[in-house]
Amino acid sequence: MSNVVIVGVQWGDEGKGKIVDLLARQIDYVVRFQGGNNAGHTVIVDGKKAALHLVPSGILHEGKICLIGNGVVLDPVVFTQELDTLIAQGVDVSPSRLKISGKTHLIMPYHKALDQARENKLEKGQKIGTTGRGIGPCYEDKVARVGVRASDLTDPELLRAKIAAALKEKNVLFTALYGMEPLSVDAVFDEVMAAAPRVVPHLTDVSSDLQQAWKEGKSVLFEGAQGIHLDIDHGTYPFVTSSNTVSGNAAAGCGIGPNRLDRIIGILKAYTTRVGEGPFPTELNDATGDLLRANGGEFGVTTGRPRRCGWQDIVILRESARLNGLTDIALTKLDVLSGFDEIKICVAYDYQGRRMDYPPQESGALERVTPIYESVPGWKEDITACKTWDELPEAARAYVLRLEELSGVPVSMVSVGPDRNQTIFR
Known part of the structure; x- marks a missing residue:
């Protein structure tokens, strides 16, 4: 298989983990x-659920x-906790198969304290x-x-100096604002260094590892976390x-050239969801929205929120196709729409009296x-046992084809349930 990039094309929670897990059978590296660990991927294999936050x-x-x-x-502490969880499930997380770039920045205790303090101080809205x-x-x-990188764990003296320098500024914010x-330099140093023996053996040069992998004819899958419309530059800032x-x-975040990115698959939920604040044009604050949430189990893997x-928003999808160069779409959670008499699709926006096929860019x-x-017409049938495209109800197939037509991107996979086997390839 060629090198593949997986991205979520909405606001996250599209089901990327399942598709990564599914394609990983044919891939050598992920x-x-x-x-960071603000993202969560739920993967179900043979009925067993695994929630992953940092580990691919x-x-x-x-x-x-x-x-x-x-x-x-x-976050080195969260990483070690995730290792322990996976080990308890019998998963091999040895340094020979799970590696971390030495250039990866570490989330420190003062980062978490600052993040929470800022949010708590903000007014509603x-x-x-x-x-x-x-x-x-x-x-x-x-x-x-001024960040701390994973490789700094191999140099305790440098690590302590970086922590001391950071807390000169951070402690002023904590106390005065x-x-x-x-926070104590010693306490922060001790907490982070306690995780060092578990992190350091996994350190590597990811860029060099990938170069060697391609020399050996290996294939690579690049796994994105949050959705495209949470992008710091192109999202709903x-x-x-x-x-x-x-x-x-995927190129900058791993240290490889963009010419290595062969196939770009957008993961699209059959409807739209969003966690947290921010605009959401097709949001349903009614019984239909409640039903989608209940039927789809729409609660955050990491936060529980x-x-x-x-409803599906094609305007957002078109923007994702433009920003990412999508080659195809993996459609997830189509089964959640079973039972609706009618399904709506947002095909454009009205903005200040103008019809817009792409999101307006003004702040x-x-x-x-x-x-x-x-x-479009809905369907009543339970589709979770469907194994082929032809087994899907006609209305379900028509819905998928309409999404293709409106977005201009082919749908190559259709997920009809959470397990990796509940996937139809077209």
């Missing part, structure tokens, strides 16, 4: 290239090499909806060139994550659009 989803396949790239921010896991402040320090107690989630960042639910404009819907 690489995570951005985000390919870890559940024996013999696959999983890499965490330099574009990721890694100003809150970003952060998970409070320190991702944003960690990326801030990375860009400010947020009314908190200052400021209600976004702190990294670039677009497919192009209920997801906001709404805050997405909050002021009105969806233009078309309706």
Whole structure:
């Protein structure tokens, strides 16, 4: 199989973990290239559920090499906890098959404290909806060139000096602005160094590893975390994550050339969801939205927060296709739409009296659009046991074909249930 990039084309939670897990059977390496443990992937294999937050989803396949790239921010404490969980489930997470770039930045205790303090101080309506896991402040320090990198765990003296320098500034914020107690250099150092023996054996040069893999004829899957419309540049700013989630960042986030990215698969949920704050044009604040949430189990893997639910938004999908160069779509959770008499699709927006096929780019404009819907017939049949395209009800097939027509991107996979076997290839 060629090298593949997996991205979510909505606001996250599209089912990327399942598709990564499914394709990993044919892939040699799986690489995570951005985000942190604010993302969660649920993978169900033979009825057993595994929730992954930092470790690439390919870890559940024996013999696959999983890499965490330099574009990721890694909480060393959370990483060790995830290792323990996977070990208890009998998963091989040895350093020979799970590796971390030495350039990966570490989420420190003061990043998490700052993240939570900021969000708590914001008034209602100003809150970003952060998970409070320190991702944003960690990326801030990375860009400010004062961050701690995974390789620093091999040099305790350097690590302590970096912590001391960081707390000179951070403690002023904690005490003067947020009314908190200052953090101790020793306490932060001890907490992070306690995880070092578990992290350091996994350190590697991801860029070199990938170069060697291609020399040996291996294939690579690049695993994105949050959805495209949470991208720091191209998402619904400021209600976004702190990294670039677009497919192009697979190159920067791993240290490889963009010419290595052969196939770009967009993961699209059959309806739309969003967690946290921010505009959501097709959101359903009614019984239909509640039904989608209940039937789809729409609660965050990492946070447990209920997801906001709404109809499919083709405008958002078209923008994702444009930003990522999508080659094809993997459609997930089609089974959740079973039972509806009518299904709506947002085909365009009305914005200030103009019909728009792509999102308006002005700041805050997405909050002021009105969806233009078309309706298609629903279906009553339970489709979770369907194994082939032809077994799907005619209305379900027509819905998928309409999404293709409206977006201009072919649908190559259709998921009709959470298990990896509940997938139809076209």
